[in-house]
Amino acid sequence: MAKRTIIPFGPQHPVLPEPIHLDLVLEDETVVEAIPQIGYIHRGLEKLVEKNEWPEMVYIIERVCGICSFGHGWGYCKSVEGNLGVEVPPRAEYLRTIWHELGRIHSHLLWLGLLADGFGFESLFMHTWRLRETILDIFEETTGGRIIFSVCKVGGLRKDVSNETLDKIVVRLRGLEKELKELTEVFLDDVSVKNRLVGVGALTKEEATSLGAVGPVARGSGVSNDVRQDGHGAYGELDFEPCLEEGGDCYARCKVRIRELFQSIGLIAQAVSKIPDGEIAVEIKGTHPAGEFVGRMEQPRGEAYYYSKGSGQKFLERIRVRTPTNANIPALVKTLAGSDLADVPMLVLTIDPCISCTER
Amino acid sequence: MKTMASITKSPWIIHYDGSSCNGCDIEVLACLTPMYDVERFGIINTGNPKHADIFLVTGSVNEQNIPVVKQIYNQMPNPKVVVAIGICATSGGIFRDCYNIIGGIDKVIPVDVYVPGCAARPEAIIDGVVKGLGVLAEKQAALAKGIADPTVSGAYRYENGTYDGDGTFLPEEEGDTVIAAAEPQSTDDENGLRVKPAMTEEQEVDD
Amino acid sequence: MTERKDLTQEIIFIEAGDLLAAVQDLKAAGYRLGQACATTVGGELEVLYTFEKDNILTNRKIKLDAKHPEAQSISAIYPYVFIYENEMHDLFGITFKNLGLDYGGKFFKISKETPWNPLFEKGDEN
Numbered sequence: 001m002a003k004r005t006i007i008p009f010g011p012q013h014p015v016l017p018e019p020i021h022l023d024l025v026l027e028d029e030t031v032v033e034a035i036p037q038i039g040y041i042h043r044g045l046e047k048l049v050e051k052n053e054w055p056e057m058v059y060i061i062e063r064v065c066g067i068c069s070f071g072h073g074w075g076y077c078k079s080v081e082g083n084l085g086v087e088v089p090p091r092a093e094y095l096r097t098i099w100h101e102l103g104r105i106h107s108h109l110l111w112l113g114l115l116a117d118g119f120g121f122e123s124l125f126m127h128t129w130r131l132r133e134t135i136l137d138i139f140e141e142t143t144g145g146r147i148i149f150s151v152c153k154v155g156g157l158r159k160d161v162s163n164e165t166l167d168k169i170v171v172r173l174r175g176l177e178k179e180l181k182e183l184t185e186v187f188l189d190d191v192s193v194k195n196r197l198v199g200v201g202a203l204t205k206e207e208a209t210s211l212g213a214v215g216p217v218a219r220g221s222g223v224s225n226d227v228r229q230d231g232h233g234a235y236g237e238l239d240f241e242p243c244l245e246e247g248g249d250c251y252a253r254c255k256v257r258i259r260e261l262f263q264s265i266g267l268i269a270q271a272v273s274k275i276p277d278g279e280i281a282v283e284i285k286g287t288h289p290a291g292e293f294v295g296r297m298e299q300p301r302g303e304a305y306y307y308s309k310g311s312g313q314k315f316l317e318r319i320r321v322r323t324p325t326n327a328n329i330p331a332l333v334k335t336l337a338g339s340d341l342a343d344v345p346m347l348v349l350t351i352d353p354c355i356s357c358t359e360r
Numbered sequence: 361m362k363t364m365a366s367i368t369k370s371p372w373i374i375h376y377d378g379s380s381c382n383g384c385d386i387e388v389l390a391c392l393t394p395m396y397d398v399e400r401f402g403i404i405n406t407g408n409p410k411h412a413d414i415f416l417v418t419g420s421v422n423e424q425n426i427p428v429v430k431q432i433y434n435q436m437p438n439p440k441v442v443v444a445i446g447i448c449a450t451s452g453g454i455f456r457d458c459y460n461i462i463g464g465i466d467k468v469i470p471v472d473v474y475v476p477g478c479a480a481r482p483e484a485i486i487d488g489v490v491k492g493l494g495v496l497a498e499k500q501a502a503l504a505k506g507i508a509d510p511t512v513s514g515a516y517r518y519e520n521g522t523y524d525g526d527g528t529f530l531p532e533e534e535g536d537t538v539i540a541a542a543e544p545q546s547t548d549d550e551n552g553l554r555v556k557p558a559m560t561e562e563q564e565v566d567d
Numbered sequence: 568m569t570e571r572k573d574l575t576q577e578i579i580f581i582e583a584g585d586l587l588a589a590v591q592d593l594k595a596a597g598y599r600l601g602q603a604c605a606t607t608v609g610g611e612l613e614v615l616y617t618f619e620k621d622n623i624l625t626n627r628k629i630k631l632d633a634k635h636p637e638a639q640s641i642s643a644i645y646p647y648v649f650i651y652e653n654e655m656h657d658l659f660g661i662t663f664k665n666l667g668l669d670y671g672g673k674f675f676k677i678s679k680e681t682p683w684n685p686l687f688e689k690g691d692e693n
Contacts, residue, residue: 011428019377019425040425041379042675043458044682051457063454066383066479082574110386113393129393136390147383147479212600212647230572230622292578294617294624296601305602305617322602322651330647356382359675423677459682 003027009344011040020355022348026341034336034344036329042359046319053314054080054289055154061306064321065357066147067110068299070103072321073152078232079295079306080154080316086284090234092156094275097234098166099143099151101264101271105176106135107300108257108264111352112187115254118349119196124186131183134176138169156281166272173265184258188251197251201335201347204248213331215302215324216260217351220253222246227298238270250350257352288312299324301352323357370402371441371493374412376432379461380419383479384446388416391489396482403489409435414492416485417465420448420455426468433469439499441492443473446480453478576624578615583629583638590627590641593618598625600641603651605659607684612636612659633686636660642667650674660687 005026011019019040025033048060061076062069074096081088088096109132116124136146142161143149151159187193203213208221218225219242226242228235243259245252289310297304302324309318328351335347377385391398392405406412409432421429433442444465447453452463465471472495475488581589601617601624612631617624631638640663642648652663653674660681681687 011425019428037670037673038675040422040428041377041419042422042424042460042677043379043455044460044677045455045458047459047683048455048457060454063381063383063478066381066386069381069383078573126394129390130395133390133393133395146481147387148381209599210646212645227622232571232573236571292615294576294601294626296573296619296624303601307602307604307615307617309606317608318604318606320602320604320606322604326650327602327647329650354382356377356380459679460677 004032007341009348020348020353020358022336022344024336024341024344029341031336031339031341031344034333036333038355038359040359041356045360046321049316049319051315054310054316057316057319058153059150061319061321062148062150062152064323064360065354067107067354068103068301068357069148070099070152071297071299071304073150074100074233075295075297075299075304075306075321076308076319077152077154078297079293079308079319080289080310082293082295083289083291083308083310084154084284084287086155086282088156089279089282090276091160091278092280094234094271095157095161095280096152097238098161098169098268098271098275099139100233101267102135102138104264104300105173105261106132106139107352108261109135111257111300111349112183112254115346115349116187118345119193121193124183127183131176131179134172138172141165142169153281155284156279158281160280163275163277166275170269170272173268177262177265180261184261187254187258194251196346197254197350198247198249200250200343201339201350202247202249203331203335205246207334208248208331211330211334212327213302214327215299215352216253216256217302217328217331219243220245220256221248225303227296227303230296232297234271234274235267237274238267240267250346253350288314289316301325301354301357302327321357321360323354323360325351325354325358328353329358370404371413371489371496372404372406372411373414373416373489374406374409374432374436375416375418376429378417378419378425378429378449378465379422379455380446380448381479382418384418384448384477384485387479387482388418388445388485391482391485396486398486398489401486401490401493409433410437412436413440413496414489415440415442415469416445416489417442417449417471418445418480420452420464421462421468422460423462426462429465429468439496439503441472441496441499442469443475443488443492444471445475445485445488447476447478450474450476572622573624576626578626578628580628580630583631586627586629587639587641587644590616590644593625593627594644596620600645600648603648603655605655605661605683607633607659607686610634610686612661612684614638614655614661616641631661633684634688636684636687637662637664639664640666658682659684 007024009022009024011021021037023035024031058073058076062073064072109128113125113128140146143151203221205222208218208223224242243256245256290312292309295306305322307320310316332351375388444450449465452461455461473488473492475484477484598618598620601619603616606613610633612633614629616627646667649668653670655661657675
């Protein structure tokens, strides 16, 4: 029998912008088992709910993760709004949808760049991140922040965006779309890129279901589980189908995310053409959340849960965030077993790990 | 002692995420990409601590990442500069009340430059790194003169203190809480900052 | 226009002893486990399991004693629950019987033991 070696992977590793630790049990060059261990960025921020009143807690939940920050803020607001039984004005729901989809484009471009960097294609990384700046510029113009912008509040939004600005955003996104098309040809058709991705880390539809995978990881294996279809926000009034692929490998996961880039641009254009005028927030006075509610969101990385429990006080009893990377860890562990050591970075990257989300 | 003259012309950076929301981390990476392009200052991102001159830390420290941060710091060759990026790395920021957060990076290693912001903007990060280059030049000059400890400015550790917002730390009570981080960094001093590498052990299992 | 499905959700209290049977029924009905989490309420812990099918959520909740919390693991039915059960073990001190993949308290490495459950009394579980 071949000699067994355990190689620690992380927490500081060139392909990892964030710390996670994996113990890789190897037989020669093949991984036989991977044992994840987390806690490097565990902050325990959910516990801050005891020190911050519920309207303020949104700032903390937005900092669960700096990439899908807007989505987390929205998820928290959605959960507390459900708890209070508040209905948000339609214009606010549309604007939230637009920002959330912009966030998805920014997150997927970020991921594509990291993937390119991971397989050693540095100029592709640079180009992807150059295009990503377009989205960050739009964020900055509309909210004032690039990464974390705190425009979402329980009951609606803090800032409105004029219809002219929204039209201009669509024009810029159409420009971005052209450049993205050139870029995606490299990701999807280049021979050397395909060599790194096709057939690597395949996950069948049954495996993805039984391991509880979510988001692009599940959709890359043909599991349709897009939370946006539940009709929250403005999604109920927009026309879209989840992007599904059958391959289940790194290539399929990459393709799902690339198709979602174009889907998001389409969704934003639809939302801008349909957005109603009106208020952007309802005032909530004199009541505190007293029930329980589980809110669900489709983050760029997949399905996320936001559980809020109140007792009629200023301080909630519990906030719980279940993030998509958390749900994808079993799938990661499964695909790592049997892979080549040299493919480990690719496999870790293609679940789009967000460790800061996972550990909170 | 002779030192390389070109370090400040082309400093290499290493980045580690302590316990952050990764907002600052992606901004650090954004600095490397075409819009901000720190490579025009000769700055290159490396994954190897022994190649690095400037240590960019984002996020605060917790029990588990203290050995990692110390280890990266100790593996870096002298002269070296630490830049704390974002308010979490500076003081713990919004997470300072969390049960698993100890505080800013300066609780563990000496910090030379603090970059505020949540998240720190790329312009601010670049500014911080360029300020770090000045510190690096000072340390290098000190090292060339044969001063054993090259820590010449900014590198103090405060056990208790408050951040006054202008880039300086104020000790809580006058005179008792300032600890100079200028401990000798000889390679085998067990009482210094050097710790035994914990994460690079290789184990072999016989079957 | 699609109806908002996320507003319809139920939260049902069940006896801790009935958990496995209830979860088994949900699995047979085609539900998927969404998440599991615990909450400290007074001297008790509430463990909430969220299930999802066709974008409709349903929740099951059990109550445990905070001092010596112990529950049956549902990892035989939903193996991927190990992430949540290990997390609850590390943060709340809940012991899950027959846990599929047990990290033995090493999943979350944190400085403080069971930070979410101040009443927890360490027993002779090992």
